[in-house]
Amino acid sequence: MQDDTGLLAGLTVVDLSQFLSGPYCSLRLLDLGARVIKIERPDGGDLSRRLYLSDTEVGGDSTLFHAINRGKESLAIDLKNEDDLAFLRTLFAKADVVIQNFRPGVVERLGLDYEAVKAINPSIVYASISGYGEEGPWVMRPGQDLLAQARSGVMWLNGDEQQGPVPFGLAVADMLAGANTCQGILAALVRRGISGKGAHIQTSLLESLVDFQFEVLTTHLNDGGRAPKRSDFRSAHAYLSAPYGVYPASDGYLAIAMMPIGKLQDLLELVELQPYRDDSKAWFTKRDEIKQIIASRIATHTVDHWLSILEPADIWCAKVLQWSELLQSDGFRILDMLQTVTREDDVSIDTTRSPIRVNGKRPTLGRAAPRIGEHSADIRREFEA
Numbered sequence: 001m002q003d004d005t006g007l008l009a010g011l012t013v014v015d016l017s018q019f020l021s022g023p024y025c026s027l028r029l030l031d032l033g034a035r036v037i038k039i040e041r042p043d044g045g046d047l048s049r050r051l052y053l054s055d056t057e058v059g060g061d062s063t064l065f066h067a068i069n070r071g072k073e074s075l076a077i078d079l080k081n082e083d084d085l086a087f088l089r090t091l092f093a094k095a096d097v098v099i100q101n102f103r104p105g106v107v108e109r110l111g112l113d114y115e116a117v118k119a120i121n122p123s124i125v126y127a128s129i130s131g132y133g134e135e136g137p138w139v140m141r142p143g144q145d146l147l148a149q150a151r152s153g154v155m156w157l158n159g160d161e162q163q164g165p166v167p168f169g170l171a172v173a174d175m176l177a178g179a180n181t182c183q184g185i186l187a188a189l190v191r192r193g194i195s196g197k198g199a200h201i202q203t204s205l206l207e208s209l210v211d212f213q214f215e216v217l218t219t220h221l222n223d224g225g226r227a228p229k230r231s232d233f234r235s236a237h238a239y240l241s242a243p244y245g246v247y248p249a250s251d252g253y254l255a256i257a258m259m260p261i262g263k264l265q266d267l268l269e270l271v272e273l274q275p276y277r278d279d280s281k282a283w284f285t286k287r288d289e290i291k292q293i294i295a296s297r298i299a300t301h302t303v304d305h306w307l308s309i310l311e312p313a314d315i316w317c318a319k320v321l322q323w324s325e326l327l328q329s330d331g332f333r334i335l336d337m338l339q340t341v342t343r344e345d346d347v348s349i350d351t352t353r354s355p356i357r358v359n360g361k362r363p364t365l366g367r368a369a370p371r372i373g374e375h376s377a378d379i380r381r382e383f384e385a
Helices: 021-031 063-069 082-094 106-110 114-120 145-152 172-195 205-212 214-222 261-268 271-276 287-298 303-313 323-328 376-384
Strands: 012-015 035-040 073-076 097-100 125-130 199-204 245-248 253-256 317-319 338-342 348-352
Touching: 012 021, 012 082, 021 035, 021 063, 021 097, 021 125, 021 172, 063 348, 073 376, 082 114, 082 376, 097 172, 114 125, 125 172, 145 172, 145 205, 172 199, 172 205, 199 205, 205 214, 245 287, 253 303, 261 271, 261 287, 261 303, 271 287, 303 317
Parallel strands: 012 035, 012 097, 035 073, 097 125, 125 199
Antiparallel strands: 245 253, 253 317, 338 348
């Protein structure tokens, strides 16, 4: 439900989207104080209710649905029903933001596209998320995260060289597109506050993944078009030299970031690194050989042993934590990033909180994701009045 003290308090967001990208965007707006009315089909609702990340189910829905839709209101709308469409247009007339991620052409057929909504509400901020934009040969391809990663080139930056393309283990395209859409919406709301004018914000999974790669793509565009070359040994970044990587210790893993090889040679007491000590070009051209030498040394002692040597010398390094270790660490606990959200039907689920603090405080919205159409009657009474 809406946070009356949030930065966006008083703003109403009508979210027609489903799955991840659009709902992630509206979740960020909700955490900043906006009211989010989620539009769902009466027969089944958002498809992500049945998109399971594990065999865990809470209140009949997936943990994914709960994580990304906490605190929202659900309005059941049959988009094939003229009366429901008429009410939806009534809702648009009083809304501040509309979000949709239908495949291109669908909202036009429904009469719910930006131009149609703008005719009802000229100051509306309307956001569209697609898979690959609104034009071109990929328009009608499924806008799914793994497929967008496959077309973006990003898979050639992960894993070791001999592994071939390796996808991210997260729905990174969806999350980035949602974050980019949120940024565009916030900018449009600022302009509307100045000029009274609305706007149409558009992005796609592919555009967001291209932007995600702006550093390495800029390098590619200006170094003769050479393809990225990942390390064959514990690669952590296709474009960074040794020692950048993750190394097995005797009891875990140690991440080591950028540093002069000579300094690392002294601290690790590795005479084998002498040929590369002052040859910065070799740190890249002989990256695998250098990393294998370092790995053989790191493997001889514990992570804490190496941290006790490297951290006092201001070497950028860290123990690689599993989730259980992260959640128990003081560094994580002090951030207060977890919350328990509940619902009147005894649904209770532990999840994360907003990553943004405002005036030193992190927004807290304690209500779980809604049941399908849970708020339909109240919303209809409110907006039909």
